[in-house]
Amino acid sequence: MADGNSLDAFVKGKLDALEKRALRRVLVETARGPAAAAARDGKRLVSFCCNDYLNLSQSDRVKEAAKAAIDAYGAGSGASRHITGNHPLYTELETRLARLKETEDCVVFGSGYLANLGIISALVGVGDVIFADELSHSCLMMGARLSYAKTHIFRHNDMAHLTALLEEHRKDGRHAMILTDGVFSMDGDLAPVQDMAALARRHDAWLMTDDAHGIGVVADGKGSSFVGGAKADVPLQMGTLSKAVGGYGGYLCASRAVCDFIRTRARTLIYTTGLPPAAVAAAIAAIDIIESDKALTRRPVEKAKRFTRALNLPDPESPIVPVLLDDAQVTLEASKMLEAEGFLVTGIRPPTVPEGTARLRITFTAEHEDADIDRLAAIIRERIMPRKAAE
Numbered sequence: 477m478a479d480g481n482s483l484d485a486f487v488k489g490k491l492d493a494l495e496k497r498a499l500r501r502v503l504v505e506t507a508r509g510p511a512a513a514a515a516r517d518g519k520r521l522v523s524f525c526c527n528d529y530l531n532l533s534q535s536d537r538v539k540e541a542a543k544a545a546i547d548a549y550g551a552g553s554g555a556s557r558h559i560t561g562n563h564p565l566y567t568e569l570e571t572r573l574a575r576l577k578e579t580e581d582c583v584v585f586g587s588g589y590l591a592n593l594g595i596i597s598a599l600v601g602v603g604d605v606i607f608a609d610e611l612s613h614s615c616l617m618m619g620a621r622l623s624y625a626k627t628h629i630f631r632h633n634d635m636a637h638l639t640a641l642l643e644e645h646r647k648d649g650r651h652a653m654i655l656t657d658g659v660f661s662m663d664g665d666l667a668p669v670q671d672m673a674a675l676a677r678r679h680d681a682w683l684m685t686d687d688a689h690g691i692g693v694v695a696d697g698k699g700s701s702f703v704g705g706a707k708a709d710v711p712l713q714m715g716t717l718s719k720a721v722g723g724y725g726g727y728l729c730a731s732r733a734v735c736d737f738i739r740t741r742a743r744t745l746i747y748t749t750g751l752p753p754a755a756v757a758a759a760i761a762a763i764d765i766i767e768s769d770k771a772l773t774r775r776p777v778e779k780a781k782r783f784t785r786a787l788n789l790p791d792p793e794s795p796i797v798p799v800l801l802d803d804a805q806v807t808l809e810a811s812k813m814l815e816a817e818g819f820l821v822t823g824i825r826p827p828t829v830p831e832g833t834a835r836l837r838i839t840f841t842a843e844h845e846d847a848d849i850d851r852l853a854a855i856i857r858e859r860i861m862p863r864k865a866a867e
């Protein structure tokens with residue numbers, strides 16, 4: 477067909493099919509701030525779905541740091557970090573992140589997604605093997621695919637299954653990686669990082685944790701490798717600057733040798749423009765706050781606990797609390813009802829979560845008001861949970 481209509485026909489067919497299954501996604505204009513406030517269609521809402529756990533995106537100190545960096549260095553970075561984009565703020569941020577994570581060195585990327593694509597595909601390839609938790613974030617899975625290493629998926633947090641796969645398949649690869657979220661993004665639970673570190677050592681596999689939801693809010697802000705007090709032996713601690721850190725960017729904290737290698741081999745660092753100076757300066761200011769205010773880093777989980785206790789749910793391990801409703805349409809309707817009540821709680825549907833596990837993913841921030849948490853819990857207890865129980 478010469479007129480190109482097969483393209484539009486194709487995507488319209490796909491969109492219609494998604495719509496029928498309540499799986500189509502559309503972007504909704506939403507203004508944010510201050511604190512956990514949001515506004516849609518002129519209506520003020522309290523957001524319980526944002527990853528800005530410490531509300532640092534709205535912090536005056538962080539915003540001032542970003543503005544000062546624009547005045548000093550400009551709005552953009554001009555090129556890849558290897559060309560002229562490696563502006564003077566990078567070294568400071570990388571030094572600060574390495575200190576927080578107790579590693580020799582750190583490399584900052586354009587985003588967490590880019591970090592995972594670049595790190596995994598630089599470290600392993602054809603002839604290597606990967607073992608990944610089934611609930612690992614999309615960008616760990618896509619990094620694994622991009623690497624061409626043979627990938628084995630283990631059941632969520634199931635160390636017996638991981639052990640069995642390592643015993644059977646570790647020998648198939650020259651090198652091996654184990655990939656997991658440190659804090660699972662849609663469930664809020666923690667990976668058993670200490671056990672995984674021991675398994676990784678025993679099988680000579682390189683453990684990489686994605687701590688996107690750990691930094692700033694777990695273990696006094698140091699993240700999932702530090703839960704329980706002792707530092708777990710995780711040679712590859714990756715994470716994002718886009719959630720509790722409040723800005724934008726990704727990072728890998730690791731040994732000096734690994735970071736040197738990543739700087740010279742990770743395509744998503746080399747062939748993409750460096751972060752704008754403002755993003756790097758904002759992250760430095762935010763890390764300052766995280767390092768100096770431990771009470772602040774504990775508050776999101778305390779707020780989450782207030783919510784779970786009100787609903788008789790198990791105590792949370794992170795600021796993320798899922799309320800499983802299973803069905804995508806039911807989840808969308810629950811989200812709409814909450815919005816009418818003044819709460820922004822976006823429904824999470826497949827393929828972000830496995831088929832049949834659609835949910836409300838409720839996240840808590842340091843500045844949520846207790847009264848709002850209590851009212852949200854009451855509405856969920858009275859109007860959402862009974863419906864689920866009756867199914």
Ligand SMILES: *Cc1c(COP(=O)(O)O)cnc(C)c1O
Binds near residue numbers: 613661688718
């Ligand atoms: C959000 C997220 C990422 C991606 O980080 P960005 O900086 O937003 O690209 C990676 N991993 C996990 C587990 C996440 O939740």
